[in-house]
Each structure stands twice: as C-alpha cells, then as structure tokens.
Amino acid sequence: MNLLAGEGREAYLRFIVAGLESPVASAMLRLHGRQTGNGGNLVHVLNTAWDENNVTWLTKPAVTGARLDSIKTVDAKKWHAMNVTAAVAGNGTLDFALIGTGPQLVSYDSRESSNAQPELIVVLQNFEADLLTVPLYGLYEIMLQATAEGVNPYVDGPGVAATFTGVSGAAQGKSLTVKGFWDGGNVYRVRFSPFALGEWRWVSSSNDSGLNGKSGAFLCEGRLPANHANTT
Incomplete structure (x- = not known):
C-alpha cells in the first residue's frame, strides 16, 4: 500500500464489521509502516460502490466524508494508530481513503502481509466498563x-x-x-x-x-x- 501526494496517489481500505451486539465505545485503525516518509489524511469514504480489482483513477469512489484523523510522519517497521470512532456506528461495510500530504513516497503494509495487516479495533461500551x-x-x-x-x-x-x-x-x-x-x-x-x-x-x-x-x-x-x- 503506497501513498505519494505529489503524484496524486490515494490508498483505499475496506473492512467488513460484523457481530457487534452493543454500542461502539471507540474504534481505532492501525497501519504498519514499511517506508519512512510524510503521512496522509485519513478520510471516511461514504461511497462503497467500488471493487479493488477494477478501481482506477477515473472510477475511484468520491472522497466525500469528513477527515477523521491524520499521520504526520510514518516510521518504517512501526505501528501507527488513528481514531476512527466517528465512522464506526455498528455492523456493515466501512471504507477509508488515505490521501497523501507530502512529496515523499509513504508505504504501509497491506493485507498481503503475513503479520502486519491493517487492523480495525472496535471496543464496545459494555466491554469498556469491564x-x-x-x-x-x-x-x-x-x-x-x-x-x-x-x-x-x-x-x-x-x-x-x-x-x-x-x-x-x-x-x-x-x-x-x-x-x-x-x-x-x-x-x-x-x-x-x-x-x-x-x-x-x-x-x-x-x-x-x-x-x-x-x-x-x-x-x-x-x-x-x-x-x-x-x-x-
């Protein structure tokens, strides 16, 4: 997964949230850096009508959601966390876009990684109390x-x-x-x-x-x- 703002690169992530039986207390997106560089803004993508095997620059989903969080600098071989609580209301499909903010190439591990895949961690309200x-x-x-x-x-x-x-x-x-x-x-x-x-x-x-x-x-x-x- 790469970001390069100078060349207009954007990265998209999709998570299928299921099995939640209580209100969400908080949610966090974790990305593992592969190459050091400037980070990117994390944006909630509202349009889920896209497919990773067919999406192109001309058919990419519109980035219409408000910015949720951002990373200023990405460090290689380290985890980076962003607060995405505002985007996680419950079960369903969640799409995120990472928009590059600097001239450097930023690389994160993707789902093909054996032990550093992107992670969405959701904590429920009843869990938080315990x-x-x-x-x-x-x-x-x-x-x-x-x-x-x-x-x-x-x-x-x-x-x-x-x-x-x-x-x-x-x-x-x-x-x-x-x-x-x-x-x-x-x-x-x-x-x-x-x-x-x-x-x-x-x-x-x-x-x-x-x-x-x-x-x-x-x-x-x-x-x-x-x-x-x-x-x-």
Whole structure:
C-alpha cells in the first residue's frame, strides 16, 4: 500500500464489521509502516460502490466524508494508530481513503502481509466498563503462549512485542512498542508501565502464530501509593 501526494496517489481500505451486539465505545485503525516518509489524511469514504480489482483513477469512489484523523510522519517497521470512532456506528461495510500530504513516497503494509495487516479495533461500551484498572506507572503484564517450545528460545525462539496505544484521556495519541521475553516452556510475557491516564489498547506481533495478533485493553486510573518505590 503506497501513498505519494505529489503524484496524486490515494490508498483505499475496506473492512467488513460484523457481530457487534452493543454500542461502539471507540474504534481505532492501525497501519504498519514499511517506508519512512510524510503521512496522509485519513478520510471516511461514504461511497462503497467500488471493487479493488477494477478501481482506477477515473472510477475511484468520491472522497466525500469528513477527515477523521491524520499521520504526520510514518516510521518504517512501526505501528501507527488513528481514531476512527466517528465512522464506526455498528455492523456493515466501512471504507477509508488515505490521501497523501507530502512529496515523499509513504508505504504501509497491506493485507498481503503475513503479520502486519491493517487492523480495525472496535471496543464496545459494555466491554469498556469491564476493563482491568492499572494505576499510573503501575505494572500491566501480558502472558502469551507460543505454538511450540523452542529448543533454545534465546537463540531460535520466536520474537514477540506488543504495541500499546492510548485512545482516551491523557493517553490518547500516545504509543509505545515493548519487546517481550521468554518465561519458560512456550510462555512469553510482555510488561508495560502506563505513563498517562486513560484507556490503553495493545496488539501483539510475532513470527509465531500463537503469539501474533493477540489484543486487549485496560484503563489507567489513579496513582500508586505515595510510599511506593520501585526496587532493583
């Protein structure tokens, strides 16, 4: 997937949303950068009468929806999140257009990628109410299981990381990718200390199918006790 504003390039994405049984609390579109450069505006495309195998510059859908969010700079091999809550009302087909804003070629991984496909993450209102609460600068830990035990995980074991993205409160717009570690057998863990109040969501990435594409969320509320101190 490429963007090049200087040559009038636009990229289109389509998601089929199904199975939602509660009102949407928030929605986030995640794109994985392949090449560093200027970003692009994310626009909601209202006209869904197009097909990726036949669309051309002359037959492309009209970009009539309001701008939802934007990316200023795309970093290669990093995830970039955009707030698309205003476009996700429930089940149905969602089309987005990425309009280039700079002279540099910007490349994102497309659905053909093995482990970095574009992702639409939707959180429902009843799910948000049940989120685990973690204090500011507290510890949030993810436990994941690989498909099989490695002979020597430090050498031939799969790598794993999780990208944490803030979607509300002071955390909104903040993002951090944290590498995980092997914890015996086929168990891997990722530890994260939230540095801003609000809702955080995470998605894992790995070359092992058991570790890749897992996701979750939590709320960062309150602070650690005044007498709390980290020890090493």
